[in-house]
Amino acid sequence: MAASPGNDAVFTCQKSTLSGIPGTKKSPLSEEEIFYMNCRAAYLTVFKSSLENIISKDQLCLALQHAGRNPSQKIINKYWTPQTAKLNFDDFCIILRKEKPTSKAELLESFKQLDVNDDGCILHTDLYKFLTKRGERMTQEEVNAIINLADVNADGKFDYIKFCKLYMTTNDRCLKTTLEKLEANRKLRLQQFGSHFEGSPERDPSPVPKPSPRVIRKSDQETVSNKGEIRNSLLSATRKFKASVSFMITLAANSNQNARLMEPNLKDWQCVQSKGCFFLEDDGEIISHQYKMQIAQRSMVYLTIKPLNLSQVEGKSSPWLSVDTALYVVKESESEAHPQLVCFTDLRNREVFGWTGELGPGIYWLIPSTTGCRLKKEIKPITEEVQLVYRDEAGRLCLTSEFRSTLSDVFEVIDLDGNGFLSLEEYNFFELRTSGEKCDEDAWAVCRENFDTKKNELTRQGFLDLNLMEANDREGNPLDLWVTLHAMGYNKALELTEACPFVIDLYAEKCKPRIKAVLMEACSGQLEKAICKCVHSRGDAKVMDGYDNIIIHTFSCDTWITSTIENKSDNKVIIHINNELSENCVNNRGLNIFAVEVAPKSTMVCQHVMPLNEQQEWIYHCVFSLIS
Structure with missing residues (x-):
């Protein structure tokens, strides 16, 4: 019979994760509730709904990995026999009760067997022999992918201590991210998962899902020897990170570089102005006004955007003034299926971002953007409410x-x-x-x-x-x-903390330009495409080792760095992002380590990074690893 949930090691490592999620119940969760929440989180990283079934070995392996397990091929074959057609969520829960997570100590012990010098490293030659010549063997390509992993290999040696830390942190961060999404999505929280309902007071305090006939077989009742399982876990752990690439960019303090935006002689130029605002939603999404601009004839244009300077009350903060702003200009054309990115305001003078150039006659979209690095949900509690x-x-x-x-x-x-x-x-x-x-x-x-x-x-x-x-x-x-x-972005102290008003100034040399706000929507969709096009055309690109269809693009300027992930393959991929080695940096996701899912044949903005303190040097050091 499956072990009781109280003995499952996954509970210990996830209690702190659960307690840190906004909106989580204040009363302590039972071990059973924690177990099912972790099961749900892992399942939803692979499937859109609990009603979907596991229909392949690869899906089973991926779901188990997201639940913190390291299934060897032997373990996968144990639950997926030639007679297995599919597994449901209840089956998945039963498997998790039986297969305990691999601990960091177990992984370290596995590697130490090969550490002849007891220095935390393994020679690549020894690692290659161990992984390709004995037991459950890995291919030469798989081993090369491990040896090429950034930041855990140097001078012909594999640093297994760093690797174990990376692996364990990945499990925790991926699960935490999914738990946060689960908690924020009421529909998913209330969704029925197999035979278990969340928050049902009538249920048995220690329910055990009714097993599917497909899962309970004679082989499942057999006691499997632990001999060799540690080594199998090692193989699974190393396979989890299939390949990686890294970027390292060092940028000087911006204090001496802010004069790049040069204002042309605007004496006879005609000007129009419009204001707008970035608003931060409860789920962290940013929405803003979007505009249409009309240029009657070919003309030189000077375009700027900056935070709006509202009245400032002594003693109250003005955090919106430090928020970065940008404008992407997209040409509207009936003959083109996709609008054409023309330019964006990449030049800066203090808080003003601008662009100067020639534009032909026509209608253009002006799409404001902010990285979100400095426009985030307020953390500090407001104890005293201002009287209105x-x-x-x-x-x-x-x-x-x-x-x-x-x-x-x-x-x-x-x-x-x-x-x-x-x-x-x-x-x-x-x-x-x-x-x-x-x-x-x-x-x-x-x-x-x-x-x-x-x-x-x-x-x-x-x-x-x-x-x-x-x-x-x-x-x-x-x-x-x-x-x-x-x-409108104000807190109980009447401080503007979750919005950033801005002003756009548009000058044209040969005609009277027009600008008009036409809608207000999430900073995604057309903006995401514009950012990706900009990063791809002006940034650096690195192909994931051994995976030509997965490309990481990175664009840097004095003010921020943006990374995108391009997935040209026919399958979705999950990329692990590690910023731990960066210095004096803050990103829009609020996590140094996280994972993203990239759909087939698509490109997504992975992260934006800015200096925490602009008066100091900042170092961007990011490792992108393919984990599925």
Whole structure:
């Protein structure tokens, strides 16, 4: 019979992971709950749903690896016999109960048997003989992939201590990432997995899934000797990292390099301006305004984007001013299936990013972008909530001075053309962001009748009065007002921490340019394609050793580094990314070690990296390893 979950080593290593996930229940999870959560997390790294079945040995091996196991071919054959057609999630759970995770100590002990000098390293010649000449043999290509792994090989030696650390950390990080996705996705959390329901109070406190007839066979009941299993685990561990490439880039402090963007003589150039904002969603996704630009005739163009300089209150932080900004210019053409990337604002002067060049007549998309390295979910708790409204001596409801100042800043952000008034179109961007609904012409007419307007546009005072009316409608309850403020990126201290307003300036030498915000959506899709094209055309490319269809592209400038992964193969791949050797760096994912899945025939942005302190040298050292 399977061992009790309390004896499973996976529980010990994952308790800390579970406790660190936002939204996890405060009460301690039982060993059984932890076991099933880990089973779900591992299963969902391979399959989109628990209702999908394992239909091949490769899928079984991959799912077991994501659950922290190192299945040898002998173990795989034990559960996947010639009579096996498929395994379900319950079968998977039973296998995990029987097959314990390999510990770091076991892996180290396996390698130490070959460490003749007891220095933590194995000669490549000895490793090659061991892996190709005895027991479950590896191919020459597989061994070469191990020997070529970056940062664990040097001077003809394999550093198995570093490798074991890399391997164990990969297991923990991959599982943590999947657990976080599982916790954030309510639909997946409530999904039925086999015979087990999460959060069902009626269930047996120690349920055991009903096994599938396909799994329980005579061979499963046999006691398998541990002799040789440590060596098999070693083979499986080394196979997990099929190949790797690494990038190392050293960049000087930016303090002396910020004058690269040179402003042309704009004396007779015509200018237009538009504002916008990056908003950070609860799931970490960033959305922003997107624009269409019209150039009437061929002309030199000067284009810049920078954070919007709002009023700054003494004692309150202004973190949005340090957020990086960029613009990608994409040419719209009816004759082309895919829009053409024209340029992006890669030159910088302090907080301003810009581009100068000639553009032909036509319609262009302007797609704002930020790496997300400095626009992240706020971690520090806000203990004291700012008061938004109060009652005067006559009992009338009033807005506090702090709230009025914040609303004035919000007005500045949503007044996209900067004329000091809100049009219906501008106001609807605000409404879509804060309530998800638009204001129609009839509602706008009512608004004009009750609040201060000028030429069919809402004034700043009218906007303040509109919010006061909302407070009065709720009899002073500020709950709805806080919903609006949070949607606009403000915390309980009225600090703008999860949004970055920006301003775009567009100059043209020979014509009057036009720019108009047309939508607000996630910074993905068209932007992702534009970033990938830019990185591929201007960055360095390295092919994964032994895998010509997997290419890592890296583009660096003074301000940030972007990496993309191109998968030309017909199968999805999982790439492990290790930034531990980088210095003075921060990335948009918030993890030094993580894994990404790249779909077949696709390219994805892997990560953006920026210096933590721009006044100091920063070293980007990243290792990309193929693990499946």
